Amino acid sequence: MSLLHRLYATRWQRIEKMTTNTHTPPGSILRWLGVIALPTVLTLAFLWAGGWLTPHRLTQASMLDALRKGSGMQSGFRRNHAKGICVAGWFEGNGNISSLSTATVLKKERIPVIGRFALAGGLPYQADAPGKVRSMALRLSPSDGQEWRMGINDIPVFPVGTPQEFHDLQLASRPDPATGKPDPTRMQAFRTSHPWLQPAMAQIGQRPVSSGFADDTYHSLDSFLLVAEDGTKTAIRWAMVPVQPAMPDAGHTNDHDYLFQQVIKDIHTHPLQWRLMVTLAGKDDAIDNPSKEWSQDDRQIDAGTLTLTGIGSEENGPCTGITFDPLVLPKGVMPSGDPILQARSAAYMRSFYLRSGEGPTTPAISPEMTALPATAKDKRS
Amino acid sequence: MRNIEAFPLSSRILHWGMAVMILAMLFIGVFIASTVGSGYHRLVALHRSLGIAILVLAVLRLGNRLRTPSPPLPADLPPVMKVGAHASHILLYTLMIVLPLVGWGMLSAGGYPIPIWGQSVLLPPILPHNPMLWAWLRSLHTVLAFLLFGLVLAHIAAALFHGLIRRDGVLRSML
Ligand code: HEM
Ligand code: HEM
Ligand code: HEM
Numbered sequence: 001m002s003l004l005h006r007l008y009a010t011r012w013q014r015i016e017k018m019t020t021n022t023h024t025p026p027g028s029i030l031r032w033l034g035v036i037a038l039p040t041v042l043t044l045a046f047l048w049a050g051g052w053l054t055p056h057r058l059t060q061a062s063m064l065d066a067l068r069k070g071s072g073m074q075s076g077f078r079r080n081h082a083k084g085i086c087v088a089g090w091f092e093g094n095g096n097i098s099s100l101s102t103a104t105v106l107k108k109e110r111i112p113v114i115g116r117f118a119l120a121g122g123l124p125y126q127a128d129a130p131g132k133v134r135s136m137a138l139r140l141s142p143s144d145g146q147e148w149r150m151g152i153n154d155i156p157v158f159p160v161g162t163p164q165e166f167h168d169l170q171l172a173s174r175p176d177p178a179t180g181k182p183d184p185t186r187m188q189a190f191r192t193s194h195p196w197l198q199p200a201m202a203q204i205g206q207r208p209v210s211s212g213f214a215d216d217t218y219h220s221l222d223s224f225l226l227v228a229e230d231g232t233k234t235a236i237r238w239a240m241v242p243v244q245p246a247m248p249d250a251g252h253t254n255d256h257d258y259l260f261q262q263v264i265k266d267i268h269t270h271p272l273q274w275r276l277m278v279t280l281a282g283k284d285d286a287i288d289n290p291s292k293e294w295s296q297d298d299r300q301i302d303a304g305t306l307t308l309t310g311i312g313s314e315e316n317g318p319c320t321g322i323t324f325d326p327l328v329l330p331k332g333v334m335p336s337g338d339p340i341l342q343a344r345s346a347a348y349m350r351s352f353y354l355r356s357g358e359g360p361t362t363p364a365i366s367p368e369m370t371a372l373p374a375t376a377k378d379k380r381s
Numbered sequence: 382m383r384n385i386e387a388f389p390l391s392s393r394i395l396h397w398g399m400a401v402m403i404l405a406m407l408f409i410g411v412f413i414a415s416t417v418g419s420g421y422h423r424l425v426a427l428h429r430s431l432g433i434a435i436l437v438l439a440v441l442r443l444g445n446r447l448r449t450p451s452p453p454l455p456a457d458l459p460p461v462m463k464v465g466a467h468a469s470h471i472l473l474y475t476l477m478i479v480l481p482l483v484g485w486g487m488l489s490a491g492g493y494p495i496p497i498w499g500q501s502v503l504l505p506p507i508l509p510h511n512p513m514l515w516a517w518l519r520s521l522h523t524v525l526a527f528l529l530f531g532l533v534l535a536h537i538a539a540a541l542f543h544g545l546i547r548r549d550g551v552l553r554s555m556l
Contacts, residue, residue: 031545031546032545032546034541034545035538035541035542035545035546036538038537038538038541039534039535039537039538042404042533042534042537043534045408046407046408046411046530049408049409049411049412049415050411050412050414050415051411051412051415051416057415057416058416058417058418059415059416059417060414060415060416060417061415063417145494145503146494146500146503147494163417163418320512321492321510321511321512322491322492323491325493327422328493328494330500331500331501335422337419339418339419341422342417342418342419342420342421342422343417343418343421345421345422345425346413346416346417346421347417352491352512352515353491353515353516353519354516356491356512356513356515356516357513357516357517357519357520359513
């Protein structure tokens with residue numbers, strides 16, 4: 001028994017002796033208040049921590065609600081980038097940035113990759129169209145388990161810089177039930193109340209559009225920090241730049257799935273490759289705001305090559321049962337202070353949880369569409 | 382009957398240390414599940430590490446509890462209360478062990494890497510990668526955590542009832 005406790009014991013025992021035989025001592029109201037005070041305080045604090053007392057707090061639920069306003073409930077599908085296709089291949093680092101980051105994925109080694117091409121937006125059966133935002137998602141899995149996951153888009157900058165702006169933009173751009181198109185007055189109101197986002201929106205509107213997934217460039221948009229052996233941090237963004245020459249869009253507006261059909265055909269004929277181009281932040285670049293463009297003079301380093309050789313439907317493909325959470329990072333890469341990254345990590349987990357519980361889906365791009373021509377013929381005969 | 386008056390020091394240290402950790406985990410848990418704010422990533426990382434620490438400590442504590450004597454409840458305590466006290470303690474131990482296992486298991490089933498203590502240790506998966514199982518365990522994690530919180534509240538109210546109303550030495554036995 002501790003000294004402290006022995007001191008206590010003598011004092012308390014005396015009190016106890018006076019009261020032990022009174023089974024229910026006349027508990028004053030004050031004592032009963034003492035009993036319920038701590039549980040009450042804890043309950044209130046718990047309710048506050050869980051956001052129940054602050055209905056305007058931005059939560060996973062309110063982010064997904066805002067996305068659902070645009071697309072309706074699409075049971076079992078990703079809450080954003082819902083129409084997609086699984087791909088597989090490998091990544092081979094070249095060691096060029098090993099002095100800036102200890103990440104094993106960047107070493108000279110071949111690492112298996114699972115990925116996904118998708119169209120932005122929550123509609124799983126939307127028609128392909130040239131102007132729609134395309135995405136590439138990747139999971140690089142080195143043998144030491146230090147995974148790197150990323151979800152990257154073919155726009156030069158992100159339209160917003162904070163989770164609140166993302167939320168408000170979803171609400172502003174949701175389709176009007178009468179026309180099926182965003183309400184122009186609501187969009188205009190968002191633009192006027194967010195003048196600082198004008199440059200980003202203009203850049204996105206004026207971007208060159210390539211012919212398909214294969215010749216597209218995908219950008220991290222968010223910034224990250226590389227961590228070197230000695231702890232030095234370097235702020236970066238990166239892009240996957242196609243090795244295949246970029247062709248201008250040929251405009252197949254009537255074909256519902258032409259982008260996906262094309263990339264299936266491409267990968268069936270030959271592997272597709274991208275260079276991982278890492279951009280080091282210059283001194284005037286905004287690290288924590290993905291809606292701000294970086295200087296054209298920044299140093300760029302080719303850090304390795306992505307090769308995709310396999311493609312398959314989401315229905316039975318390996319990209320469905322995971323989420324490409326951008327904060328699943330290897331040792332040697334860290335999140336920057338960019339607030340969008342935090343919101344993404346939280347929202348992707350919630351989306352992954354909800355859709356997984358809702359069960360399997362019938363995606364627009366079916367296993368029949370992604371089968372090799374030979375096997376498709378086998379099936380028919 | 383009253384061979385000892387209080388819990389041994391080891392039990393008291395474990396009890397109070399873990400009380401702070403578990404309450405912190407419950408608050409961090411509901412907070413991370415309802416925020417998209419700047420602390421999210423760091424708090425989830427803390428939640429994983431602290432949760433695994435609780436799992437380890439709970440197993441040690443169970444061993445300690447079974448090996449060391451603990452003070453009996455007052456002889457004059459009504460039988461319902463005795464049963465309630467014992468049942469709630471067993472349930473508290475169960476949840477202190479099962480809840481972190483569900484947390485670990487759900488991330489395994491979800492195909493997530495599970496780093497703890499920064500990036501230094503990667504926990505191996507304890508369940509096969511299965512998205513349905515991930516969703517189911519993620520729900521179970523919430524249900525069990527809320528059950529634990531309710532139980533902790535009742536436990537605290539009971540402890541204060543002993544200390545302030547009955548004044549029967551039970552609260553003191555843990556101080
Ligand atoms: C606060 C801002 C954002 C929110 C709330 C958000 C939300 C989401 C959600 C809920 C998903 C579905 C995840 C899943 O079920 O697995 C998703 C997918 C995706 N997001 Fe975001 N997103 C945001 C910003 C961004 C940014 C900045 C980028 C690009 C750099 C991006 C790229 C992607 C990609 C590529 C996917 C598809 C991943 C896949 O194919 O599985 N998102 N997003
Ligand atoms: C005594 C241990 C633990 C307690 C008391 C606890 C408590 C909680 C609570 C209250 C929530 C919020 C549930 C909700 O509102 O839906 C939560 C969520 C979560 N817990 Fe735990 N947990 C424990 C251990 C663990 C462990 C060991 C892990 C992983 C290794 C873990 C991973 C998670 C994750 C990933 C979430 C979801 C976060 C999100 O939704 O963004 N927990 N936990
Ligand atoms: C998360 C919070 C808590 C947990 C999980 C917890 C758990 C437990 C457990 C399992 C026991 C059984 C004895 C053992 O094996 O250690 C116990 C005993 C006890 N706890 Fe707690 N406790 C918590 C918080 C508190 C608080 C805040 C108080 C005081 C207000 C308290 C007062 C007591 C007392 C007086 C006992 C002794 C009961 C007896 O003599 O059988 N506990 N606690």
